[in-house]
Amino acid sequence: DAGVTQSPTHLIKTRGQQVTLRCSPISGHKSVSWYQQVLGQGPQFIFQYYEKEERGRGNFPDRFSARQFPNYSSELNVNALLLGDSALYLCASSLYFDALSYEQYFGPGTRLTVT
């Protein structure tokens, strides 16, 4: 089975530009989460979606937005890019065994560099 896929792999943008990152979850997974991982740190939670609804939002500015599509794929948008937005952006899909049991699987990430 294919894992979580993300595109593009790498991206270079200029300050002030906008970027869209894409994610396809593992087949059958209905929840997608986005994380930002700055070099040398642990991932930081940005958003979680379940069945196309936003279920959680981390402490990130409104320049960050996301959505989930009917096929459960997702996009993360970042507007007005800052140098500090340079990071590895990780998408994760969640498998729920029941309402109180789950596992979260990560994709390979999109490396965003803002110059």
Added chain:
Amino acid sequence: QQQVKQSPQSLIVQKGGIPIINCAYENTAFDYFPWYQQFPGKGPALLIAIRPDVSEKKEGRFTISFNKSAKQFSLHIMDSQPGDSATYFCAASKIRGFGNEKLTFGTGTRLTIIP
């Protein structure tokens, strides 16, 4: 109250040794504690996870020990191999039901296994 503190920052162990990585959490509402392994340029991979109703869980060469009263948990890697050299992250979340989980990660431990 959302922090997860991880130590040590880096660890060097000889092949066959047992590296131990420790994490401490503050939020007593957390009830799911996974460990992830990350190789350079890759996304985190789920290794093993534990719920607070058990004090220890083993999967292959990986063991989680959990101390609920101390709000601490640790990862032990038995018979460590050079291929285990990677960055390890502990994480924690509160399970609220479908799509309402966000993982709070530790800062990571860079493990090196020398032959």
